[in-house]
Amino acid sequence: MSTVVCVGSYDPLTFGHLDVITRAANIFDRVIVAVAKNSKKTYLFPARKREEFIVQATEDLANVQVVTWEGLACDLATRYQAAALVKGIRNSKDTDSEMTQAFANRQLSGIDTILIPTSPENALISSSVVKEIAAYGGDVSGFVPPEVAQALQREFDASSENGNPTRALANPSA
Structure with a gap:
């Protein structure tokens, strides 16, 4: 095997x-x-x-x-x-x-x-580019599965509600 x-x-x-x-x-x-x-x-x-x-x-x-x-x-x-x-x-x-x-x-x-x-x-897709697009409210559905696109939208919507649309890009979590 x-x-x-x-x-x-x-x-x-x-x-x-x-x-x-x-x-x-x-x-x-x-x-x-x-x-x-x-x-x-x-x-x-x-x-x-x-x-x-x-x-x-x-x-x-x-x-x-x-x-x-x-x-x-x-x-x-x-x-x-x-x-x-x-x-x-x-x-x-x-x-x-x-x-x-x-x-x-x-x-x-x-x-x-x-x-x-x-x-x-898929050669031009990168996680960094996807996060950048999502941070500014762009549509990432052509780059990631639906569950991921929804999670990105929630993450960045929550960040922008707190006054910083890119805060989530630097949010440390593991």
């Missing part, structure tokens, strides 16, 4: 993330999607909520399991006896960053990293 691990912050989950997760699920027997939890990072949504978004969006993928993880990706891969880590890439900047991480993970544990290019229609 081939198991792979997809680690990301997924803050928020986008159609680009789902594209990579779905394609990995079509290739491998088991996909562990790990929601990264890093106490040194600031997240818009807490890890539990990010995990819920992925569980909802992947409910039709029987071979996908969603977990929360704080630590090294290669350690999680070892825990699940994964054959590889899977990462999505949109462009050369992503490739450079992921290659650096892949080299480190390989050095630390011997685990390989498989890079899956996102589909062209």
Whole structure:
């Protein structure tokens, strides 16, 4: 049985993330999607909520399991006896960053990293851009699942009611 691990912050989950997760699920027997939890990072949504978004969006993928993880990706891969880590890439900047991480993970544990290019229609989607659009009341329904779009709208509506439409962009929560 081939198991792979997809680690990301997924803050928020986008159609680009789902594209990579779905394609990995079509290739491998088991996909562990790990929601990264890093106490040194600031997240818009807490890890539990990010995990819920992925569980909802992947409910039709029987071979996908969603977990929360704080630590090294290669350690999680070892825990699940994964054959590889899977990462999505949109462009050369992503490739450079992921290659650096892949080299480190390989050095630390011997685990390989498989890079899956996102589909062209998702290549320009980033969580940062989605949050920026949502912060100013833009429609993000073309970039994220419905549950995520609704949560973003609620988050930024609450922020603007308090006089700061972008306050939620810097709201620390894990």
